[in-house]
Amino acid sequence: MTAPTIGRLRVDGATLHHExxxxxxxxxxxPGGTGGTASLTGIADDLAAxxxxxTYDPRGISRSTLDDPDAEQHVAEHADDALRLLDLLSPGEPARVFGSSSxxxxxxxxxxxxxxxxxRVVAHEPxxxxxxxxxxxHRALVARVEETFRTRGLMPAMAVFAAGLSKDEDPDTGASKSEVELPPQAAARAEQTLAGLPYFIGRIAPAFMSYTPDLHRLETLSDRLVLxxxxxxxxxxxxxxxxxxxERLGTELQHFPGGHVGLTTHPTEFGEALRKAFRG
Known part of the structure; x- marks a missing residue:
C-alpha cells in the first residue's frame, strides 16, 4: 500500500484536505456523514490499482476547516467543492464520481x-x-431532530435520528438489529466520528435532507447515473x-454489500461492486 499524496485546497469559505x-x-x-477521507481508505487503496x-474531507469535517465555524451549509456549496477538486486534478477531462449518503x-x-x-456518477443511498x-x-423527523438537539443535546437527538432512519431498531436498546462489528481500522475512527456529530446533526443533515433534485433534468442525464x-x-x-x-428514471437499482455504511463494514466487496458499476 503506497502512502497517498496529501494536499490542501482553498475554496470559498473553507480549506479542503484531500488525498x-x-x-x-x-x-x-x-464521503458522507462524519467519516471523511478516513472512512474511504479501505476502498480507495483497492481502487487505486x-x-x-x-478522497477528501468535506468542508467542516475533520481536517477540512471552515473560515466561519458557524456558517450555514448548502448542498450547492459542497458540490462546488467537489468541482474544484475535479478542476485541480482532472482539468478539462470528464471524471468518475462516487458519493455516499450526504x-x-x-x-x-x-x-x-x-x-x-x-x-459517470454512482450515488449510494442519497x-x-x-x-x-x-x-x-421525514420533514417532521428533521424538525424533531433539530428541536431535540437544541433542547436536550446531541445523544438524544442522535437517538431520534436513528429511530427515524432504521426500519428495525430495537426499542429496548435503541440499537439497529442489523448492526455488525466494524473492522479494527473503522472502530479506531470512532473518536473522529463522534467529534463531527454536532456539526453533522446541526448543519449537514437539515440542509441536505431538505434538498430536492430537479427530477426532469435528472431524467435527461440518467445514462450517466448509477443509483x-x-x-x-x-x-x-x-x-x-x-x-x-x-424507478422514476427507468434504471436498475444496483445493490451493494452491507447496509448504509457498507463501504466501511464490507470494504473489499464494496470496492468490487463499485468497480463493476463504473465499468457499466
Whole structure:
C-alpha cells in the first residue's frame, strides 16, 4: 500500500484536505456523514490499482476547516467543492464520481449542474427524502431532530435520528438489529466520528435532507447515473430515495454489500461492486 499524496485546497469559505492515490483515470470519492477521507481508505487503496483515486474531507469535517465555524451549509456549496477538486486534478477531462449518503447528494447536484465534467456518477443511498410520497413525515423527523438537539443535546437527538432512519431498531436498546462489528481500522475512527456529530446533526443533515433534485433534468442525464442501495438496508429511509429515483428514471437499482455504511463494514466487496458499476 503506497502512502497517498496529501494536499490542501482553498475554496470559498473553507480549506479542503484531500488525498490522491494510484494512477489512471480520475475517480473522486465523496464521503458522507462524519467519516471523511478516513472512512474511504479501505476502498480507495483497492481502487487505486485501476484509478487515480481522490478522497477528501468535506468542508467542516475533520481536517477540512471552515473560515466561519458557524456558517450555514448548502448542498450547492459542497458540490462546488467537489468541482474544484475535479478542476485541480482532472482539468478539462470528464471524471468518475462516487458519493455516499450526504456525499451522494453532493454528487447528484454536481451531475445536475456540471454534467460535462462527469463521465459517470454512482450515488449510494442519497437521502433525498423530499422526492418521496411521504416527504412531509421525514420533514417532521428533521424538525424533531433539530428541536431535540437544541433542547436536550446531541445523544438524544442522535437517538431520534436513528429511530427515524432504521426500519428495525430495537426499542429496548435503541440499537439497529442489523448492526455488525466494524473492522479494527473503522472502530479506531470512532473518536473522529463522534467529534463531527454536532456539526453533522446541526448543519449537514437539515440542509441536505431538505434538498430536492430537479427530477426532469435528472431524467435527461440518467445514462450517466448509477443509483445504489445496500442489500442490508432495504426498506430503511436512506435506501428508499435511491429505489424511488431508479424507478422514476427507468434504471436498475444496483445493490451493494452491507447496509448504509457498507463501504466501511464490507470494504473489499464494496470496492468490487463499485468497480463493476463504473465499468457499466
Amino acid at each position: 490522491v492515490r494510484g494512477q489512471g483515470p480520475l475517480l473522486l470519492l465523496i 485501476e484509478y487515480t483515486v481522490a 456525499g451522494a447528494i453532493a454528487a447528484l447536484h454536481l451531475l445536475l449542474t456540471r454534467p460535462e465534467r462527469l463521465e 437521502p433525498v427524502v423530499e422526492v418521496l410520497p411521504d416527504a412531509a413525515e 445504489a442501495g445496500g442489500r442490508e438496508s432495504i426498506g430503511e429511509l436512506p435506501y428508499r430515495p435511491a429505489a424511488f429515483l431508479a
